[in-house]
Amino acid sequence: PGLLALRAAVYLLTTLVIGAFLLRGPREPAARVCRIGLGAIYFALLILRGENVRPHGLTYLFIAVSLFLLDRPSRALWALPALALLWSNMHGVEYPVLWLICGAYGLEALRDAARGGLRWRAARRVLVPAVLAAGAVLLTPHGLRLLGVPFAAVDGTLTAYIRELVPLTPSDVLSLTVTELVPSTQTLCNLLYASMLFAALAAARARRVRLSHALLLAGGLLLLSKGSRFTYECMFLALPFLRAHPFIHG
Numbered sequence: 001p002g003l004l005a006l007r008a009a010v011y012l013l014t015t016l017v018i019g020a021f022l023l024r025g026p027r028e029p030a031a032r033v034c035r036i037g038l039g040a041i042y043f044a045l046l047i048l049r050g051e052n053v054r055p056h057g058l059t060y061l062f063i064a065v066s067l068f069l070l071d072r073p074s075r076a077l078w079a080l081p082a083l084a085l086l087w088s089n090m091h092g093v094e095y096p097v098l099w100l101i102c103g104a105y106g107l108e109a110l111r112d113a114a115r116g117g118l119r120w121r122a123a124r125r126v127l128v129p130a131v132l133a134a135g136a137v138l139l140t141p142h143g144l145r146l147l148g149v150p151f152a153a154v155d156g157t158l159t160a161y162i163r164e165l166v167p168l169t170p171s172d173v174l175s176l177t178v179t180e181l182v183p184s185t186q187t188l189c190n191l192l193y194a195s196m197l198f199a200a201l202a203a204a205r206a207r208r209v210r211l212s213h214a215l216l217l218a219g220g221l222l223l224l225s226k227g228s229r230f231t232y233e234c235m236f237l238a239l240p241f242l243r244a245h246p247f248i249h250g
Helices: 002-023 029-049 056-071 075-090 092-115 120-138 143-151 156-161 170-174 185-206 211-224 228-237 239-244
Strands: none
Touching: 002 029, 002 056, 002 239, 029 056, 029 185, 029 228, 029 239, 056 075, 056 092, 056 120, 056 211, 056 228, 056 239, 075 092, 075 120, 092 120, 092 143, 092 211, 092 228, 120 143, 170 185, 185 211, 185 228, 185 239, 211 228, 211 239, 228 239
């Protein structure tokens, strides 16, 4: 019962953060339709993934909260180092995702300050918590030994037995399967990939994209190329880009 309650609480918190993040976007009715559709896909995928009690559930929550705090900085951003400390000690193998998030918003703050679009004091409000959060990776029982774990070579025998370690194929990305009006997990993922493509076209048409959003999307797609295991990390990292560039405009 305790694990069931934990699973439900993690799912509820994650969906609430995603919902709050999507509500920050444009308020035009057409854009809201896009965000509602995105929210439905995210919530459905999280239900399917959250059936097992595994550390990745907490990682998804930590990614969502980190994006929420960094995308529109406020005083609450000072909670990021503590969040990163919990994350590193609960699912430390995912620390490259934490570094990607902190690095993306940190580089954006540095660039904006150098160009004069952001005061250095405002930039430091992002940079200091981001650097402290990135350093929290070292505050685990494993210390420096943790740094090499995510990059350890995967034995070919494992990929033969563990589906999540197998890279996506074109047929996977193009497949659409609906059984008794219920789309498969891969179908939901493919709808999300299509949303990323349309969002990229919308961003190209607008000729405006935040550096942090572009870096996060690129990092998520790079992870996805390593195997279907990283589908969920990719979908979370793409969230800021998808929210900022609805492909339906009023």
